[in-house]
Amino acid sequence: MNETNFIDMLNCPQEYMLQAGGEYELISEMSFLRSIVKYKNCKIIIYGAGQRCEYLISWLKMENVPVEFVLDQDIKKHNHKVNNCIIYHIDKVPEELRGKKYLVLVSTVYYETETKKILYALFQNGLKNIIYPFDKQYNLAPYRYDWAYYYLHHKDELLQIYKELEDDRSRDILFEYVKALVTNCVYRGGHSKTCNKYFDEYIPLENENFLNIGSYVGDTIFYFIENRQEQFEKIYAVEGESGIYQRLCENIAILPRVLQEKIELTNTYLNATNSKYYADKKITLINMDIEGMEKEVIVGLSECIKKNRPVLAICAYHKPEDIVELPLLIHEIVDNYKIKFRKYAPPYSNHLENGELVMYAIPAERSKEEK
Incomplete structure (x- = not known):
């Protein structure tokens, strides 16, 4: 995949929707939406006046699908606007609007689990003529709109990252990843083996000092020990959630004493401040899976990164801006690092193919391509 294809995809994602195939294309869903509005003589309303709603309205406008109004259960938002659409509290919809026919799109993070409760609440509040078309066959995954909106409004930054990537495989993965999100199609790029996640794109060290942030129950630690054939100097394992941390401790206790003694366990959530604890530690490998806090913690580890490389x-993959801001941040902190992307999770469903994308930032002296 070349630079021209990448630019074309960002400038005209509709063309790639038609090429992608599969059953989940956004273009089909938008046609379905427009058909319902036309043939059922109804108006579109959105439930949930958060950031996802703002992006969803923008996307619908791009597709010439108008939104009548927005509903929310937060009374403080009543009579305010989101993206120029009026917000009504669910109990305070004007009487003259209650008898009309509406197609409701749910834009909250509780989309999967709360939809029935939301529709029941609408019904109880007099909005009885509701069409809710999106079941498993027609399912607008709301989080996708903020991702698509971000990518289509940051084309220059994406192109910069694309051009600076270390290898063609990374460029192909980034192309397919972004394409899946701006077109709402299934990810169709390559995947690497999960057992190699974090460990297969650089030259290993015999005396590795591994900072494992977001250790969960220890799965990555066990992968690491197996991958390095038990040869390492130190593991710093950090897990914030107390219940999961307890399971982590129990799992580490399975290991031989000689390995346990080389593992330092910490029950905390790292941030830009407390991550400075590692500034004076010898660290040669860092991985993070911390639900969107990656950028903040990298900032906190900047001295450690400068010192140890x-x-x-x-x-x-936790935030749409990760694929842009994380590589740029690494280049701000330290020179002569190579950036790669690798994708690990198989496409189990239409909701998960934006997951398990890993950015590798590799000092030139440990890059396989340099040797």
Whole structure:
């Protein structure tokens, strides 16, 4: 995949929707929406007046699908506007609007689990003529709109990252990843083996000092120990959630004493401040999977990174801006690092193919391509 294809995809995603195939294309869903509005003589309303709603309205406008009004349960938002659409509290919809026919789109993070409750609440508040068309066959995954909106409004930054990537495989993965999100299609790029996640794109060290941030129950630690054939100097394992941390401790206790003694366990959520604890530690490898806090923690680890020049293997799929801001941040902190992307999760469903994208930031002296 070349630079021209990448630019074309960002400038005209509709063309790639038609090429992608599969059953989940956004273009089909928008046609379906427009048909319902036309043939059922109804108006579109959105439930949930958060950031997802703002992006969803923008996307619908681009597709010439107008929104009548927005509903929310937060009384403070009543009579305010989001993206020029009026917001009504669910209990305060004007009487003259209650008898009309509406197609409701749910834009909250509770889309999967709360839809029935939301529709029942609408019915109880007099909005009885509701069409809710999106079941498993027609399912607008709301989080996609903020991702698509971000990418289509940051084309220059995306192109910069694309051109600076270390290898063609990374460029192909980035192309397919962004395409899946701006077209609402299934990710069709390549995947690497999960057992190699964080460990297969750089030259390993015999005396690796591994900072494992977001250790969960220890799965990555066990992968690491197996991958390095038990040869390492130190593991710093950090997990914030107390219940999961307890399971982590129990799992580490399975290991031989000689390995346990080389593992330092910490129950905390790292941030830009407390991550400075590692500034004076010898760290040669860092991985993070911390639900969107990656950028903040990298900032906190900047002195550690400058001093030690570790390999970084960072999850880059929790926020749409991760694939742009994380590589740029690494280049701000330290020179002569190579950036790669690798994708690990198989496409189990239409909701998960933007997951398990890892950014590798590799110092030139540990890059396989340099040797």
